[in-house]
Amino acid sequence: MADMEKTGIRIEGLRKRYGEGDTAVDALKGVDMQVAPGEVVGLIGPSGSGKSTLLKCLGAVIEPSAGRMTLGQDLIYNDRWEIADLRALRRDKIGFVFQAPYLIPFLDVTDNVALLPMLAGESNAIARQRARELLEALDVAHRARAMPAQLSGGEQQRVAIARALVNRPPVILADEPTAPLDSERALAVIRILNQMARQFDTAIIVVTHDEKIIPTFKRIYHIRDGRTHEEAGAAMPLE
Template sequence: MEKQAIKVENIVKHFGKDESLVRVIEGASFQVDKGELVALVAPSGAGKTTLLMMIGCVEEPTSGTVWLGDEKVYDNQWLTKETRKIRREKIGFIFQAHYLIPFLNVIENVTLIPQTNGVSEKEANKTAMELLEYFEIADKAHAMSSELSGGQNQRVAIARALANKPQIILADEPTAALDIERSVSVVKMLKKIAQEQNVAIIMVTHDGRLLPYCDRVLKIENRVVVSQETSSQEKIL
């Protein structure tokens, strides 16, 4: 169980009922280990974000089982009322838009979640500066997001996702607003984070050019999730 960061068994998700029933996912069973960067791909509307939000304890599955680390959090129902606490403590989220709070500066954005979790301001600031140095934007610590480029803002958003030292990062099309050069840079960064921080990362992407940088690809086909290795010939890193 030590390597396991995410384990999903027979996850099903339906919306509505009777004549208005929409079957989104009819079977998702897979495991993602610590240190892995896994891509999640599927056509638009096939349920990628829904699957990510179920793993992230935001959207409730219709049925199935979800483990985060060695904790079973869902078994045909939530096994805890503290799903918000699980999200704060175990999971970092990265989105297509950076969603930085515009009236807070960079370091205030990065320290917000740790301080909400009870980490002291001094400790939160120390961790934030280490992350900003890691992403080579420490000189922007007291800048506002409006003063940063799109790529810099996305790096701040990734630093914020790491600030609570999560076991899992869920990234929903984090490169969609970037050109291919910056997209590759972000994915390489995520790969490095997965390996160096021993974090499991699932990244939703539409861009097939980014798949060789990932360890594995999860595909949603006919409402079922299938896993596919990235071939060694494709590996770029």
Template sequence: MDKGIGIHIEGLSKRYGAGDTAVDALKEVNMSVAPGEVVGLVGPSGAGKSTLLKCLGAVIEPTQGRMTLGGEVIYDNGWKISDLRVLRRDRIGFIFQAPYLIPFLDATDNVALLPMLAGRPNGEARARAMELLQALDVAHRARAETSELSGGEQQRVSIARALANRPPVILADEPTAPLDSQRALSVVRILNQMARQYQTAIIVVTHDEKIIPTFKRIYHIRDGRTFEEEGEGRALE
């Protein structure tokens, strides 16, 4: 793997609090995800999954280690980026269990908002939104208010939003938990397609037994330590 791009985490540790009550949530974690690759991050409750995503997403500060995103060192025993807000907005896409769309904006504007905030002209931002809605097979609902969309359509719009600024990295926390088996597999199929098409590195936190067999590579996390395993990589087509 090209060491310059994708996601690279080396010796990453996170301690919450100090003294007797300190919790070592991550203990020298190593992880690499190539552009175009989707990996699973699996582990029991309290293992450190959300902590790892929050560190990578620059939502909380690690205690030590090194993180590289899309060819740039963002953390090396301290942040190496001056504006973490811009990093989160332009370089990282987030997908959550619930879609969290803005109800009074239509599907297109929910997706176009991020490129607009990043300074893209409105026309260009909307064109990019349409392209993504087409790729995700919801373009026919582009002008609908998001409250009028089905659950699966809302989740696809939220995936389009995560891709809107063409981030090198997408972090997904339990994106399929509320979905039935067919829709869960369809979301994973879409994430794999998008990873390939846009050369995005994607981490999916999950304990969803329906989708775990689809990963080619899985990181297990337990008590703050990660172990890499080859997955089944079951075909999605």
């Protein structure tokens, strides 16, 4: 039980098959992965290796074909979904950071972040208070009333990180979060992700091709042909 409590996310023997019969394609062939709370790991692999499929399975967007997934203390998948409301699971237990920030263009920065707790039933005042605290922590509080189009790329990505964190999910899935950024800003985003992971005890999986940030991970999962293998990263200092 003690081990489970320390689990951010654990995946065992995860498989995903698309189609049936002769046309079936095995995108994931038994993926094992474990990320502890407060840890940031990299997930890298060539195109078509299964990264996106794995991310979608982890994000409860598509259903795996077999295996086990545990989020925090909750077994969410054991050859079938153990959770009935996947929408609530995504809202409350999983944070998403995308390649582009995909902020809601008609909401200001505060409400972009506060939207998730509001969707979870939190009052507007409390949701906005939590949003402001996170924006403060991510050093974008001064843009709290700005609209997304008024922000720089780096600021938008920090707001997106705040949105991913606002419901205190045990895991954040970051899909190429530094792709559109230059080296300095890319490293700043990774630095922030590491800070937030430690501060909020969140397990963060960063899917990336970005050579600039790969050396910063302590652990890296390589995925190829639907299978992962783990290796130690260079753990380049970020400070």
